[in-house]
Amino acid sequence: MDLLIFALAYPIAIALIFYFAFYRPIQRERNRWRKTISELRMGDRVVTQGGLIGTVKEVEAVEGGPAEVVLELGPGIEVRALATAIVERLGANSTHRTPSQEE
Numbered sequence: 001m002d003l004l005i006f007a008l009a010y011p012i013a014i015a016l017i018f019y020f021a022f023y024r025p026i027q028r029e030r031n032r033w034r035k036t037i038s039e040l041r042m043g044d045r046v047v048t049q050g051g052l053i054g055t056v057k058e059v060e061a062v063e064g065g066p067a068e069v070v071l072e073l074g075p076g077i078e079v080r081a082l083a084t085a086i087v088e089r090l091g092a093n094s095t096h097r098t099p100s101q102e103e
Helices: 002-038
Strands: 045-048 053-060 068-074 077-082 086-091
Touching (some): 045 068
Antiparallel strands (some): 068 077
16 A cells, blocks of 8 residues: 555656746746737837847737837847847836947
């Protein structure tokens, strides 16, 4: 009987450890990222997967596909990217000053 309980408890314990050590943190990070993407607004500063830092100028919901954003990387330099390429939101409606703008 003791052997049967041990044989059942061991796989259950391993499954619980796996869930709390691996699956749950990934699930929390994924939910945080989804919330960040859904809260994107014009003027937000973001970082893309490619390391580009830009300001959101426009958010477009494409029917049947992922949302697209227009990012301004610098004065007059705009790129279109998928919203899923955004990794992090640096700040809401913040303005980044370059050294040339501080003079």
